[in-house]
Amino acid sequence: MKQIVIAANWKMNTNLNEAIDLVTSLKKLLSSSVKATTIICPPFVYLPEINSILKDSNIYVGAQNMYFEEKGAFTGEISPSMVANFCKFVILGHSERRSIFGESNELINKKVHAALVNDLTPILCVGESQKEREEGLAEKIIHEQLTVGLNQIDNIENVQIAYEPVWAIGTGIAATPELANEIMDGTIKSTLKSLYNDEQVERVPLLYGGSVNSDNIEEYVSMPGINGALVGGASLKSEEFSLIVTKAESVIH
Numbered sequence: 001m002k003q004i005v006i007a008a009n010w011k012m013n014t015n016l017n018e019a020i021d022l023v024t025s026l027k028k029l030l031s032s033s034v035k036a037t038t039i040i041c042p043p044f045v046y047l048p049e050i051n052s053i054l055k056d057s058n059i060y061v062g063a064q065n066m067y068f069e070e071k072g073a074f075t076g077e078i079s080p081s082m083v084a085n086f087c088k089f090v091i092l093g094h095s096e097r098r099s100i101f102g103e104s105n106e107l108i109n110k111k112v113h114a115a116l117v118n119d120l121t122p123i124l125c126v127g128e129s130q131k132e133r134e135e136g137l138a139e140k141i142i143h144e145q146l147t148v149g150l151n152q153i154d155n156i157e158n159v160q161i162a163y164e165p166v167w168a169i170g171t172g173i174a175a176t177p178e179l180a181n182e183i184m185d186g187t188i189k190s191t192l193k194s195l196y197n198d199e200q201v202e203r204v205p206l207l208y209g210g211s212v213n214s215d216n217i218e219e220y221v222s223m224p225g226i227n228g229a230l231v232g233g234a235s236l237k238s239e240e241f242s243l244i245v246t247k248a249e250s251v252i253h
């Protein structure tokens with residue numbers, strides 16, 4: 001049976017009350033969803049609250065980022081073990097981290113190592129910018145993001161990869177399912193297969209991200225190389241997000 005994973009990236013949105021309302025409502029709406037792995041990634045400060053609301057549910061909690069060091073003089077940072085108290089998953093290398101906060105592939109690789117050591121499943125994000133696509137560099141960029149991001153990672157059984165073309169994030173201009181599949185089933189899978197054995201690679205969930213909503217989710221998960229989605233804007237409304245999860249699940253009925 002095809003694995004389906006739907007992750008919500010709330011980014012820097014919601015106040016505490018809104019976060020509690022959103023997740024309480026999602027818990028109710030998704031109580032019967034069992035086929036998709038559903039992950040909610042709220043801002044750090046809400047993790048304890050969200051984790052306690054979801055602890056008797058079938059919904060997982062994830063963080064949107066973390067630092068790789070375990071402790072020390074890193075003002076403003078959050079360590080992997082702090083995150084692991086409340087989460088099973090962590091988004092790493094999101095394009096906003098790369099472009100706004102200058103995160104390099106090398107730094108992201110250290111975070112991937114630290115996540116795995118702390119039993120967190122990293123959702124490693126890769127994807128090209130509009131300019132890189134126009135210059136014909138998309139495949140090269142993605143190949144590099146994967147090979148450096150996964151450097152010295154021996155086993156990717158506990159890793160997920162999200163393909164998020166930068167030009168599709170928050171723009172309403174989603175990549176066509178065909179284009180997303182071409183990159184995911186093509187570039188991403190072949191890069192992974194050059195690094196790991198085929199069996200291991202086939203078990204790695206590949207998520208598409210960039211303007212996913214309840215109208216287009218089915219087209220993505222129907223593609224052979226796509227297991228689910230990383231959802232930004234459309235994850236901030238409980239009905240819309242739960243519709244995304246249930247529609248994604250309908251593909252494997």
Ligand code: PGA
Nearest residue numbers: 169170210211231232233
């Ligand atoms: P979007 O964001 O769904 O709002 O395009 C996706 C993401 O940045 O993960």
